[in-house]
Amino acid sequence: MMETLISIRQLVTQFGTQRVHDGLNLDIYRGEVLGIVGGSGSGKSVLLRTILGLDHAYSGEIHFSGQALTHMPADDFARLKRDWGVMFQRGALFSSLSVGDNIQFPLREFSALSAEECRELMYVRLEMVGLERAVADKFPAQLSGGMVKRVALARALVLDPIVLFLDEPTSGLDPVSAEEFDQLIGTLHRNLKLTVVMVTHDLDSLFSTCDRIAMLVDKQVVVGTLRQLLANPHPQIQQYFSGGRARVLLRGN
Numbered sequence: 001m002m003e004t005l006i007s008i009r010q011l012v013t014q015f016g017t018q019r020v021h022d023g024l025n026l027d028i029y030r031g032e033v034l035g036i037v038g039g040s041g042s043g044k045s046v047l048l049r050t051i052l053g054l055d056h057a058y059s060g061e062i063h064f065s066g067q068a069l070t071h072m073p074a075d076d077f078a079r080l081k082r083d084w085g086v087m088f089q090r091g092a093l094f095s096s097l098s099v100g101d102n103i104q105f106p107l108r109e110f111s112a113l114s115a116e117e118c119r120e121l122m123y124v125r126l127e128m129v130g131l132e133r134a135v136a137d138k139f140p141a142q143l144s145g146g147m148v149k150r151v152a153l154a155r156a157l158v159l160d161p162i163v164l165f166l167d168e169p170t171s172g173l174d175p176v177s178a179e180e181f182d183q184l185i186g187t188l189h190r191n192l193k194l195t196v197v198m199v200t201h202d203l204d205s206l207f208s209t210c211d212r213i214a215m216l217v218d219k220q221v222v223v224g225t226l227r228q229l230l231a232n233p234h235p236q237i238q239q240y241f242s243g244g245r246a247r248v249l250l251r252g253n
């Protein structure tokens with residue numbers, strides 16, 4: 001029996017008269033890697049932002065580990081969110097801070113660790129994401145795209161989260177770097193027993209890394225394994241995977 005970590009019930013989000021989600025239900029299980037997919041503008045980012053408490057204008061219920069997030073006092077929510085690691089698409093590293101200071105930033109803000117302990121933890125996280133110690137002294141502008149993603153990931157992991165939210169983690173990477181990044185996510189997921197929720201357009205990621213896929217269709221989600229989604233006759237789902245790439249990937253396995 002899977003344990004539900006995040007439960008979303010009857011979610012409705014709306015901008016003006018435009019409804020983005022309409023009665024959306026989704027359970028995210030502890031320990032799984034869930035991919036969120038869907039066409040452009042289907043509401044993937046808004047869903048992620050709503051779970052993260054960045055978009056407030058919604059109705060419905062969101063629970064995390066059994067606690068209702070809706071109407072949770074801001075202080076309590078802030079404390080709870082320290083168990084969440086977040087990596088947004090536009091890496092969002094501070095350009096004026098070194099890599100080491102970027103990674104230590106959440107520690108300095110939220111932990112009572114000494115400067116020495118923060119630095120040690122930072123080096124541990126650097127190693128975890130496959131970067132050498134010397135990278136700590138570089139600045140974001142001196143890094144490749146793949147390295148920026150790894151640094152952003154190290155920072156997202158620095159407070160030992162139990163769930164990691166990734167928004168298009170492999171976008172902008174060449175196929176080799178993207179595959180390496182997928183492998184890294186898979187390794188971290190296994191080693192740290194992380195729950196991972198990622199918005200992605202990358203079929204290779206979906207196939208290699210995700211246990212289940214939640215696809216936004218008709219302002220709600222259809223959830224299943226890639227195989228189950230491929231077998232779903234809904235025209236929008238069929239169209240999304242119609243490039244044949246998914247079938248090629250499945251056949252090769």
Ligand SMILES: Nc1ncnc2c1ncn2[C@@H]1O[C@H](COP(=O)(O)OP(=O)(O)OP(=O)(O)O)[C@@H](O)[C@H]1O
Binds near residue numbers: 041
């Ligand atoms: N702050 C906002 N104000 C008004 N409309 C918004 C806002 N944020 C998102 N929307 C609208 O909500 C819809 C869903 O947007 P969202 O960014 O979630 O799509 P998406 O599935 O992430 O798309 P993409 O794959 O292109 O990033 C879009 O029609 C978008 O224009």
